[in-house]
Structure formats: C-alpha cells, structure tokens
Amino acid sequence: MADPKTLKNETEIDAGLVRQLADILNDTSLTEIEVERGELRIRVAREIVAAPVMQYAAAPQAAPVAAAAPAAAAPASMPSDPATIVAKSGEEVKSPMVGTAYLQASPEAPPFIKVGDAVKKGQTLLIVEAMKTMNPIQSPRDGVVAEVLVGDAQPVEYGEALVLLEA
Structure with a gap:
C-alpha cells in the first residue's frame, strides 16, 4: 500500500491530513474546518449536541416564589444560624437558570444596582450568562435593594x- 502523502492522484484522501484537521478541531473551539488542494476538498466537522434549554419567565415566576420564599429558601440558601435568618427579611430574587452572574453590563460599566438603591418593577438587577447568552434578571416589583447576595462573575x-429586596 502506498503512503497517503506520496499519492500522485489528488482525488485520493490523505488520512494524515484528515487526522491533523480532526486534531485541530479537538484543540480549538472550532466546529468545522475545510481544506482544498487542487480538486480535492476535505471538510471535517464535529456535531455539537446542545442540552435542552429550559426557559423561565422572570416576572411570572417571581410572584409564586415570593409567597413561598421563607419556607422554600431555608434549606437551600439560608444559613442555620437563627440570627442570620432573622436579618435576611425581604423578598429574594432568585436565579431562573444555572449560569454566571454579572453585576454590571461590562467590566468598565457601573453596577446595575447597589445596596440601598430604589428599583422599579422590570428594572435589570444583574445579568446571568448561560450558554453564551446574557439573560437580564429583572426586579419582580418596586422596592429597595437590601442586599446583593452574589459576587460579580x-x-x-x-x-x-x-x-x-425590601418594600
């Protein structure tokens, strides 16, 4: 069998080149690469399987969550120290998805909110990035920011x- 790299017929597939292209895909974030030599054209692509994305509406979800906030929040996000539980009174605005929280639109921009700020219903409080999509988290009601419970990024x-949020 002849060495694929020394074949004279340009329409023959160069297995070494295909392997090199596949390695490039694995080493980078590329999903497709194509090379053309004369009449020979090789395209190597990988299939990206996206997990199903569940979308949640921020405002409609906030009302039912607010009614159940003291009972539902206790096991997940509240510490067991009773003094701390009492200090955290108000309505929690919860993340509708898994992602990365950002407190400002860009590194050089001011934060969306600070403790003590009065906010209006629908105002952006922060952004949660999920799968390269920036999702604004909006205030479910008018109120005052009592505490920002997450850090930037x-x-x-x-x-x-x-x-x-407090009233």
Whole structure:
C-alpha cells in the first residue's frame, strides 16, 4: 500500500491530513474546518449536541416564589444560624437558570444596582450568562435593594437567591 502523502492522484484522501484537521478541531473551539488542494476538498466537522434549554419567565415566576420564599429558601440558601435568618427579611430574587452572574453590563460599566438603591418593577438587577447568552434578571416589583447576595462573575445555580429586596 502506498503512503497517503506520496499519492500522485489528488482525488485520493490523505488520512494524515484528515487526522491533523480532526486534531485541530479537538484543540480549538472550532466546529468545522475545510481544506482544498487542487480538486480535492476535505471538510471535517464535529456535531455539537446542545442540552435542552429550559426557559423561565422572570416576572411570572417571581410572584409564586415570593409567597413561598421563607419556607422554600431555608434549606437551600439560608444559613442555620437563627440570627442570620432573622436579618435576611425581604423578598429574594432568585436565579431562573444555572449560569454566571454579572453585576454590571461590562467590566468598565457601573453596577446595575447597589445596596440601598430604589428599583422599579422590570428594572435589570444583574445579568446571568448561560450558554453564551446574557439573560437580564429583572426586579419582580418596586422596592429597595437590601442586599446583593452574589459576587460579580460568580457561578449561580437554578433557584439561588441573587438579590434581597425590601418594600
């Protein structure tokens, strides 16, 4: 069998080249690469299987969560110290998805909110990035920011309290 690299017929597939292209895909974030030599054209692509994305509406979800906040939040996000539990009164704005929380639109931009800020219903409190998509988290009601419970660029879980609002 002849060495694939020394074949004279340009329409023959160069297995070494295909392997090199596949290695490039594995080493980078590329999903497809194509090379053309004369009449020979080789395209190597990998299939990306996306996990099903569940979308949640921030405002409609906030009302039912607010009614159940004291009972539902206790095991997941509240510490066991009773003094701390009492200090955290108000409505928790929770993350509707798993992702990364950002407190400002860009590194040089001011934060969306600070403790003590008055916010209006629908105002953006922060952003949760999920699968390269920026999702604004909006205030479910008018109120005052009592506490920002996450840090900038911090990973967050579904249902994790992000911001504490007071009346």
